[in-house]
Structures are given as structure tokens and as C-alpha cells.
Amino acid sequence: MKKYFFLFWFIFIFSFMNLKYYEFEVREKEIDSSFIGLTINGSSITTFPNRTSGYAIESIHCDKDATGVWDYENWTLKIRNMTQSRTKCQINFVSKYSESILNGTDPVLKDGLIPVIIENDGTVRKASLGWDWYKYEKQQWANAVILNNESEVYYDGDVIPEDAIESYFVWIPRYKYKLFDQN
Numbered sequence: 001m002k003k004y005f006f007l008f009w010f011i012f013i014f015s016f017m018n019l020k021y022y023e024f025e026v027r028e029k030e031i032d033s034s035f036i037g038l039t040i041n042g043s044s045i046t047t048f049p050n051r052t053s054g055y056a057i058e059s060i061h062c063d064k065d066a067t068g069v070w071d072y073e074n075w076t077l078k079i080r081n082m083t084q085s086r087t088k089c090q091i092n093f094v095s096k097y098s099e100s101i102l103n104g105t106d107p108v109l110k111d112g113l114i115p116v117i118i119e120n121d122g123t124v125r126k127a128s129l130g131w132d133w134y135k136y137e138k139q140q141w142a143n144a145v146i147l148n149n150e151s152e153v154y155y156d157g158d159v160i161p162e163d164a165i166e167s168y169f170v171w172i173p174r175y176k177y178k179l180f181d182q183n
Contacts, residue, residue: 026077036077037090041130049093051075056096056109056129058156062089067151069111081151094130099137105173107134107142112150113169116143116160124165128156134171142171 026036038045040055049055060068066082068089079089098106109115115127124145127133134142145160146167154160 026079035086035088037088038093039091040093041095042092045093048075048091054096054098055093058092058094058128058130060089060091061153062087072108072110094128096129097132097134099135101136102173107144107171107173109144112146113144114147114154114160116145118143124160124162126154126156126158126160131156136173144169144171 038048040049057070060070060077062068062079062082064082064084064087066084066087066089067080068091069078069080070076070091071078077089077091079087096106107115109129115129115133117125117127117133119125134140136142145165146169147160147164148166149164152164
């Protein structure tokens with residue numbers, strides 16, 4: 001209970017001081033369900049899933065113009081631009097798609113990288129990490145983008161206009177191949 005109390009007072013004090021911008025981290029032991037909502041594949045949970053559980057962030061939505069960003073390195077939630085008290089964030093985890101052909105070298109997306117599917121006509125659509133958004137056997141690569149405006153939100157399946165994209169990335173896994181038959 002002391003940890004929840006501390007988190008509340010931390011939020012209240014910084015709001016009272018009328019700061020225009022700040023950032024703080026929410027670690028698993030500090031989760032308060034009145035401020036943080038969690039789901040895995042649509043079912044409510046009360047703690048962050050383990051880093052090695054095979055789950056990934058599908059989306060983070062915060063109210064009052066705050067922005068939630070998942071820190072994969074430290075496995076924590078970072079809330080940015082929180083200028084009002086009692087800001088609430090919803091974090092949705094999904095079972096991460098993976099392919100056996102990659103032998104554990106599946107894509108790892110860091111902060112700011114958004115998984116996308118690039119259609120044959122060049123249309124870029126936001127993908128969910130739970131979808132089969134790449135198929136290396138069929139030469140459909142795992143693509144990701146960084147947006148010009150990181151606070152802009154696109155939902156799974158939404159078209160991302162080219163002028164909203166800062167950079168494109170493709171995941172190139174380690175692999176073995178045979179150049180020619182040798183006896």
C-alpha cells in the first residue's frame with residue numbers, strides 16, 4: 001500500500017507544482033489499477049507479464065494528453081507529457097507472433113519503432129505484433145517505421161501516410177544458407 005500511496009503523492013506533488021512536462025517510470029511493483037489498466041489478449045491482468053513470456057505491447061493509451069511508452073530494455077512503462085493528476089493509462093499486451101524458421105531471431109522493436117505491413121502498391125499499414133506481419137519463407141520481411149510525430153497514434157490496420165513517416169526499417173535475421181551442393 002505504501003508504494004501506491006507514494007505514486008499518488010508523486011503525481012499530486014508534480015501536478016501541484018504546475019510543471020509543464022515531466023516523465024516518470026512505472027515499474028511492476030508500483031502498479032495501481034486506478035491509474036494503470038493491463039490486458040493480455042483482451043483479458044484483464046494485475047501485473048506486467050514477464051519479459052520472457054512471449055508477450056509484446058500492442059498498444060498504450062493514456063488520457064489527458066499524456067503519452068505512454070514501453071521501455072523494453074528495463075521492462076517498464078514510461079509516461080511522458082503528464083501535466084495533470086489522476087492520468088490513466090491502458091496497456092494492452094498480445095501474444096507475440098514468431099516463426100520457427102527464424103530459430104529465435106524474431107524481430108525486436110525498440111521504442112518508437114512501429115510494426116507495419118507494406119502492401120504491393122506501397123501502402124503502409126500499422127500491424128499488430130500479434131499478427132503474422134512477416135513471413136520469411138514467402139519473402140515478406142518484417143518492416144517497421146518511425147513517425148515524424150511520435151505522439152501521433154495509429155491503430156492496427158490503419159494506413160500510415162508516407163508524409164507521416166520519418167524512417168523505414170527492415171529486420172534482417174541471422175541465417176545459414178547453402179551456396180551450392182558439395183560432396
